Amino acid sequence: MPGGRALPGAVGALCRAMPPPARLVPEALRRAKLDRPQATLDFWRLLYALLKQIHGGKWSEADAIDTQIRFVKSALWYQGYGRPELYRLPSDGSAGSRELLLAFSWLLHRISLLEQLLARNRVRTGDETSVCMCEDDLSQSEQGTTEIAPEYGPEDRVDIRYLQWLNGRLRFQWRSLHAQHQEQCKLLHKIHLLTSGSHVDQILGHFSVTEMDLIRQPENYKQLVQLLELETMQLEAFLEWKQLELVYWQWMETVLDNMAEEGNMCKPQDAHIEKSSLPKVTSCCPWADSLTGQINKLSRDLMALRDQLHELVTHRRSAWEEKVKARAEDLQREDFPATVRKIQEAVELKLLDLSNLCAPKKNKVHGLCRLVYRSKHSASKTGFSRSVSKEPAPAVSATEVIRELQMREASLQRELKQLREECRQRLDEIAEGLDGVICISP
């Protein structure tokens, strides 16, 4: 075995770098290599805890084991793990620790498990706000599938006025939320201004609300300090792991070797045959349905746009060609081809900007960010980067975020408008059917 003595070190560092509630004992890894059943439950629980932290959502260690297993399987599917053996593991967690070790190691590399967990569980001392609207995007797709009918029995009916009342309340609630947010901004900004230049961290410059409170009542924040220290230790373990990582991967390869010797490495062809023998899929997957819905909507939008553009372009092109033909001689004299080239380049540049917007942004900042006030004046002087020579820490400016939000807003407004238009048409049709009543829309 390579690095006989380094391995325990690597495994130990790996275990310590994981968030405390989900920590694994190094011994479990060794057992899993031998596919001992004792380690199976440990691994399911570990994966459950880690994946739940990554996906968000409530969980507890006491959740029923088959729930845990189902979740882990489907989360692995979500990440693109495709070993059929894993999905065939029994749902009572009685066997398969080696399969689980493989899956765990795959996640470690494939989705940067440790890094994600560290970033996600970061101790937050600043005033933070999310820079993306991912949660709203998600809750939107969630809306369609919620089926809840509390309070009322199946035969009960709801008065339309009750719905109107609820709607009105909701609108009012949004307004008061707006007011509250604006107030929150004011208070935050006040604190930021008030304490600017006080922070130990020069880049941050000012305190956050938490830190401000900490000054007032340091006794309330013993726990926070402790958490910071724990996190530091976790980070140090992570650094240690990065040094010893090689040994671990080499060890994992020996696991694969062992399996191959035992003939447990399933041949892809087998899997294929087996897959096709499964019953035909029914359209019951809400995930697929929701995505298909989104794709269809986007396609519809784009196809409408394509048709519109097609017409427009055909029309414009013929008009332009006619004009060029009519003035061919003048244009020849003006060195028209050169002008054309120049225009083409300019347009290409313009469109490049656009395709950047359409392309996936690899290092786009997501999630919560610490709000830092920096007046334009001082920002230009100091510069944003924490360390001068190396790559700068991820930071976004509010201007950027605002621009993106505006884009999002415009597109949502458009969608809502379309929906309303659709309703208007349908309601107009209905109005025609109403006997003797004329509807005059506002």
Add this chain to the structure above:
Amino acid sequence: MARERRVPRAVPPTPRPGCVQPHQDRGAAATPYLHSVTLQQQLPLRRPRRSERSSVLDFLRLKYSVSFPNEAMAPATSERAPACSRGHQSHRTLTLAAALVEALGGGEERRRELERLAARSRGLLRRAGQDDEQPETEASSKDGCESRPSPKELEELELLNRALEKALRVRKSISKTPVEAQVAPAEKPAGEGSAFKNAQEQQVPVSGRDVPGSREARAVSRKPASLKKPSPYQLRAPYRTDPDVKKTQKRAPARCVSQGPRTAGKSSSKAVASRQGRSHRPANSASDQGVCAATELRNAPGSSKSALKEQQSSIRDSVGERNLVAAGRQLIDAGGKSCGSHGVSSRKENPTAEGGSTSPQTVTIQQQGCQLKLPHPYRKAFSRNCRAWERSRLCQTSADAAAARRRFTERIQTTFCSPMPALSPAEIEEELKVLQDVPSLLRQYVEAEPADHPTLQREYESLLTLEGLQSTVSQCLHKLQLLQAAVESQKRLHPDCSGDVGSCCPACVPARGRACGGAGTLAVPLLWYSSFQELRDLFALKLQVSMLHQEIALQKLTMTELLPVLESEACPEASAAQLYRAIYTQLCEGGKRFPVLVRDELAD
């Protein structure tokens, strides 16, 4: 006149068979009024007579009471069914109601969290010597979690509904209606507004609650381009944080609003009188009055554009003021309570005292701020923590380790079932998210291309741009096709989907809950803002986007639940009209404006 000879048809009086007509006086609401303007105006001061009121309340209490939902919302078979016989619509919209209640609950949670945060910061600032710091407008939370309307709200609601019923009136001819109708919607909101003025503490958000928006939108609706939802910056909430509102509110002319009640007083008494006269009586006086009011009103918005704008702003201001007053009242009510509960020293403050100063750059405060020092243990822990993050961020994987890692991953991936889709579900979602705003963005680009061009060069540039956009659209469509194919093949692989029907639903949950995270970037991400305005815009936009998300989701739900009801169900004619109006208001106007329904007698 033809009008005099005609027997007006009442809107609500068609009871469902087998139901008792409960309130005779309500049937009298059928007296013809030609102009909804008058009706709207009279609303504010028209208090229901006592007997009438209590019966209204009874009926509504009955309908909404938590303890008897079954009776209240049951179809017209039970004995209590008078609730339905009124022609008010009960339909199966349970999911919608539940979704709305849920949305309200979510908002309430958000609100409470914000309140907590604000109280904390406020307390800090106060102790930091910020004497001018005051608690801000907090909507009182006392009725925040209520799920049923209060009696008073119901009363107002009933009044509003009655006014709307009256809008469904006998008309002489179709040709005459458009003129009147143009006026009607414009005036309605103002009337409503004053109706709700009294009930502001109760937070009565009935359909017409959104007064400024509706009024404004109506006034400019001749120019379709400006018929937009207010942008977040215009989302002019009636709050003290908005200095504009503050400045203008003092001189806010209340003419539009105050005019309503006064004229309304007269017409209201007439209305009652004529109602008692009932049916056959020609409605001359009332209609004449209506015409007067109508022309009067038409002059105002029609006269000139500047006048129009002025009117709009004055309306907005007056509304702002009203809300402000209400909010102030709320604050006094809730002040002590909320402060106490947050452990912040409670002191009575005059909420209107504070100036609009949003950036308190007082020198003394600044000095004090600089003197503040973080406690030593924290400073130490923080610095160490910071350094650890920094080192982790800059830490590189050694080439050997990277190679070993890759080897392992590749080997294990050869054992994956084949063909493995190129994209994992997570990646599909990621790709799709990138595309979600593309149509809107492309449309903006297309719309930005002018139709006329001064020079041939510009025309060519525009043409090329359009062609470029065309190819971008095609590319995106192609990408969508690929994504769809990937979705299909992933669906087949889903551990629980490949089995029997319905078993996969709980398993799909992780995909949804996937909170976003800076994939593998180890650092504390920062968000720089350079001005107070920027911070405000940021928060306002975020809220606006969340709101739109919810609005769209609810719109869809409402469409699937309510439109079929209207399309299929054979409800009594009168109730159909009312249901129609309610649904139209909700679905096409976002609950802000409503259509006028006119009974066309010529059809008979």
